[in-house]
Amino acid sequence: xxxxxxxxxxxxxxxxxxxxxxxxxxxxxxxxxxxxxxxxxxxxxxxxxxxxxxxxxxxxxxxxxxxxxxxxxxxxxxxxxxxxxxxxxxxxxxxxxxxxxxxxxxxxxxxxxxxx
Amino acid sequence: xxxxxxxxxxxxxxxxxxxxxxxxxxxxxxxxxxxxxxxxxxxxxxxxxxxxxxxxxxxxxxxxxxxxxxxxxxxxxxxxxxxxxxxxxxxxxxxxxxxxxxxxxxxxxxxxx
Numbered sequence: 001x002x003x004x005x006x007x008x009x010x011x012x013x014x015x016x017x018x019x020x021x022x023x024x025x026x027x028x029x030x031x032x033x034x035x036x037x038x039x040x041x042x043x044x045x046x047x048x049x050x051x052x053x054x055x056x057x058x059x060x061x062x063x064x065x066x067x068x069x070x071x072x073x074x075x076x077x078x079x080x081x082x083x084x085x086x087x088x089x090x091x092x093x094x095x096x097x098x099x100x101x102x103x104x105x106x107x108x109x110x111x112x113x114x115x116x
Numbered sequence: 117x118x119x120x121x122x123x124x125x126x127x128x129x130x131x132x133x134x135x136x137x138x139x140x141x142x143x144x145x146x147x148x149x150x151x152x153x154x155x156x157x158x159x160x161x162x163x164x165x166x167x168x169x170x171x172x173x174x175x176x177x178x179x180x181x182x183x184x185x186x187x188x189x190x191x192x193x194x195x196x197x198x199x200x201x202x203x204x205x206x207x208x209x210x211x212x213x214x215x216x217x218x219x220x221x222x223x224x225x226x227x228x229x
Contacts, residue, residue, distance in 0.1 A: 004159075033217075041201070043160070043219035090159045100165070100208050103150040103217065107159025 003027050006091050006108040013081055014116055021076045021111045023091030031097040032074035033105065034066060035090040043090070049074055050097050078113075086115045120204045125224040134191045136223050138204030141185050146208040149180060149187045152219070154201045160219065163202075164189070191225075199227045 004025045013019055025032060031050040037043045047066045048055045054066065063079045078085060091108040095101040121139040128134045140149070148167050152160040164171055166178040166187070177190040191198055201222040 035219075042221070043203075045217050048217075092159065100148040103148060103205055103207060104162050104165060105160075105217075106162065110157070110159055 004091060004093055004106050004108040006089075006111050008111060009109065010112050010114075012114045012116065015081055015083060017081050018077070018079045019081060019113075020078070021089055021091075021113075023074050023076070023108055025072055025091075025093040025106070025108075027093055027106060029093035029095050029106070030071065031094050031102060032068070033092040033094070034074065034076050035092065035107075037088045037090060037110070039087070046076075047074075048097060048102075053097070055097075081115045083115050086113055088112050120206055120220060122202075122204055122220065122223045124221060125226065127226050127228065128194055129228050130195055131193050134194050134198070134225060134227075136189045136191075136202055136204075136225065137186055138189070139186045140204070140206045143184050143206055144208070147184075147206050148208055149178065149184075150205045150207075151176070151178065151189045152203040152205065154203065154222070155199075160203060194225075194227045196227050196229060198225065200225060 007022045033048045034046040035043050036046055046057050046060045049066055049068055065077045067075045067077055088110045090110045092105040094105045148165055150165040151163045153163050154160040164173055164176050164178045166180055168180050171178045179188045201224050203219050203222040
């Protein structure tokens with residue numbers, strides 16, 4: 001019974017293409033996140049979102065945009081893909097955003113994006 | 117934003133108790149300490165969270181001294197399956213344009229038979 005799921009698991013595409021990664025959580029959490037883990041294994045937060053606010057890490061290019069159709073889903077859209085976008089992208093969720101429960105996060109299995 | 121420092125790597129043998137210490141000299145009054153575990157090709161997994169003294173769950177214990185400038189994650193009787201990277205995070209709530217949920221390099225624990 002998967003708590004946080006992502007699709008696809010692997011994504012190979014060419015530079016310049018537009019792609020989306022989907023994320024769903026069945027934990028009833030209010031907040032969802034997107035992270036990027038690069039080849040050096042550093043895990044960096046990209047976005048956090050709940051039904052009231054979207055917080056964007058200012059280092060994230062505006063080619064990346066989160067879309068939330070409902071509380072259980074937070075999809076990641078990427079326009080004009082570049083070689084440097086190759087990484088593993090993780091979705092996560094947590095009970096809260098502006099309290100300590102924001103640190104109790106549940107992660108999806110990741111999507112390995114390869115841009116050629 | 118409290119910065120954390122952990123050992124880059126640790127080695128252990130099956131059946132031993134492993135203690136991983138994290139330094140956070142600038143921890144704020146409201147900050148909590150949270151530990152995660154990450155296996156290769158998987159997302160991080162929440163292990164434990166605490167504020168002071170000792171917290172224990174079915175997976176690990178977390179020891180926090182009175183000054184809260186460090187914390188120690190204790191894994192009892194490790195097995196080969198505990199080989200993973202362990203991350204220490206400090207904060208009280210996510211917020212700000214940059215975010216203060218930062219996963220550093222973590223500690224790579226290798227358990228040998």
